Amino acid sequence: MSQRFRTPRRALAAAAATAALTLTLAACGSGSDSGKGHDSGMAGMDHSASPSPSGSSDGMAAMPGMGTASTGNGLAAAKDGYKMTSTATTLPAGRAADYRFAITGPDGRQVTGFAVDQTKRMHFYAIRSDLSGFQHLHPTMAADGTWTAPLASLQPGTWRLYASFTPDGDAGKGKGKDFVLSRTVKVPGMAMTSSLPKASGTATVDGYTLTVKGAPMAGMAHQLTATVTKDGKPVTDLQPYLDTYAHLTAFHQGDQAFAHLHPETKVDGDHGGPSLTFHAEFARSGNWRLFLQFQTAGKLHTAALTLRVG
Incomplete structure (x- = not known):
């Protein structure tokens, strides 16, 4: 018993591929549930780790993915007048930490109206530059539009943090559109990069x-x-x-x-x-x-x- 499931944040490519795929x-x-308010506690999924002075820098966005639908490819902090803002540029290593951020609209004000998608008004993801340490959270919003994401312990390196949302209310012309915006933070220490x-x-x-x-x-x-x-x-x-x-x-x-x-x-x-x-x-x-x-x-x-x- 199947039906077409709506994919509000699917990728829409700008160019078709020319080669066949091998799926592997x-x-x-x-x-598993790990930590209060967390959906996934996979903070240190090591593969074959080797020492490195740091994770990838913000230059990892130098090879942007092809353009997608209204979500974009998630690599930008701003799109269509909406912006993910935060004063945090670093987070501590080895312990849980809160990450606070806000979404501002085309009028420059913090957005407080968000539509519910898959039972939540905000989906938040954290991934290290080597694609380890995945976390999927559902942060809480204060009355002024400030969101708090309770991250589990992070390993040293560069992390990209994604906010996935749909504006609602009087947020502007983006109402009803799906967005994925992101910012990076540094976690100090000797990073163990994974293949x-x-x-x-x-x-x-x-x-x-x-x-x-x-x-x-x-x-x-x-x-x-x-x-x-x-x-x-x-x-x-x-x-x-x-x-x-x-x-x-x-x-x-x-x-x-x-x-x-x-x-x-x-x-x-x-x-x-x-x-x-x-x-x-x-x-x-x-x-x-x-x-x-x-x-x-x-x-x-x-x-x-x-x-x-x-």
Whole structure:
């Protein structure tokens, strides 16, 4: 029982790809609810770490992804008169910390009206420059429009922080449009950079095995299908999470361009699985790091996947 699931923040490419894709995935670590107010506590997903004096600098945006729909590629702090602002340029290493920010509108004032998308008015993501340490949070907003995101412990390096939202109320001409804006912060200390895991067709997390099939190409809409099993048996008890059976976020290796994908499968109580079909659009070719979140028995699981887009 499937239907087309609206993807408010999907990537819309400016150019079609010319080469075929080999879809490959690699598992890395697992995620669960960790820390108060957090949806994922994958703050230190190490791959094959090696010492480096620092993470990538803000120059990582020097290779922007192709233009997308109203969300953009998530690499800019401002778009269409809306701006993500913050006084924080650094965050402490090795401990939880709050990140405060605001969204200003075309009139320069802090926006306080936001539409609900997937049960939340703001989705917030943190990723280190080597695509490790993923966190997905839902910050709280004060009356003046100041948001507070309670980040779990961050490892040294450069981090990009994304705010995904839809203006509402009298916010201006951006009302009803989906935006993804981002800023970077430095976390001081000796960074241990991680290499992206090698490709594989399956991923495991918390005893679950995910098998992904599909052949996406940059700039074109394609279908991805993820099948969830446990101990070799199909999983059919996925619970709704943010009004869907799985939340899928992707970041491009090299520039950290953002893509937000959703399953097309209709939610029908605690009966999701074993197969989930995704409408996928990626702005550019290359390696993308995917983070697929799903829930069973009240526990959130996060699988990390490496996807090669042709």
